[in-house]
Amino acid sequence: MQTTRPQESATDVQTAGRRKQKSALEQAGGTKGVIFSALPAVVFVIANNVGGLKVGILAALLVALGIAVERLTRKESLQPALGGVFGVAIAAGISWYTGSAKDFFLIGIWASLAGAVAFVLSVVLRWPLAGLIWNSATGKGTVWRADKRSRRYYDIATLVLAAIFGARFAVQQYLYQADEVGSLGFAKIAMGYPLLAVGFLAVAWAARASDKRLKAAGLLPAKRT
Known part of the structure; x- marks a missing residue:
């Protein structure tokens, strides 16, 4: 005997589609992602004041990489973290070049x-x-x-x-x-x-x-x- 699956209504499909959509905050990695995005700049300023430019650059890069690794271990979205690493790397490269x-x-x-x-x-x-x-x-x-x-x-x-x-x-x-x-x-x-x-x-x-x-x-x- 052949069984048939009930067809999904248009409303069900639309509801499912809305559930799949992520808010702007979620795409940024949530509240934690927003905080993480600010950390490399904060660390750079502090480390630069304490140990100089090279220390500031290295600290900012390590923090950005640490955030990416943390997201990877938690199986969270890597997009915000990778974007952060890329941005910090470019900023650090320019600062290193100009001194x-x-x-x-x-x-x-x-x-x-x-x-x-x-x-x-x-x-x-x-x-x-x-x-x-x-x-x-x-x-x-x-x-x-x-x-x-x-x-x-x-x-x-x-x-x-x-x-x-x-x-x-x-x-x-x-x-x-x-x-x-x-x-x-x-x-x-x-x-x-x-x-x-x-x-x-x-x-x-x-x-x-x-x-x-x-x-x-x-x-x-x-x-x-």
Whole structure:
């Protein structure tokens, strides 16, 4: 006698898909991953003050490698750890080459400027990155661009992100010019994930407001219960 398996409903499939999706915090490795990401910079500043540049570089690299090994032994996601090791290695290489401790933060400073310019330029070109990235990640495509007000919501969120990245660049570049290595380390941490959380809230607000309008206009399916 042949048995048949009950077909999964569309709601079941959507629910399963949502369960597989990871939040931004989970993709960063959770709260522990956020803390781990800040450790190499903290260790570099402390070790540099105590033992000099070479000691600071070596300590930062060892911490980054230790985090990767710890994740490997716990069978956790290696993506955040490997990204951290790669970033620390490049920063350490630049600092080693120039012989200046402040150059450990050089890539992050100019990456912030590049991010700010990219966000502003995307608004000028009427393709705000907040909307493009969010809707691509959630599988909604570019339907949001059909609604002028939705684009405006994402413009605002994108400009908030541009302001965050611009503030990072302005503050850290000032500290870089002043050769304030310790303050650079503090600014990198304080203006990192805490400010990104503010930016994420702006994007979440824009997405919610846009989805509400698009569902009312029939451009997005209504949420199933």
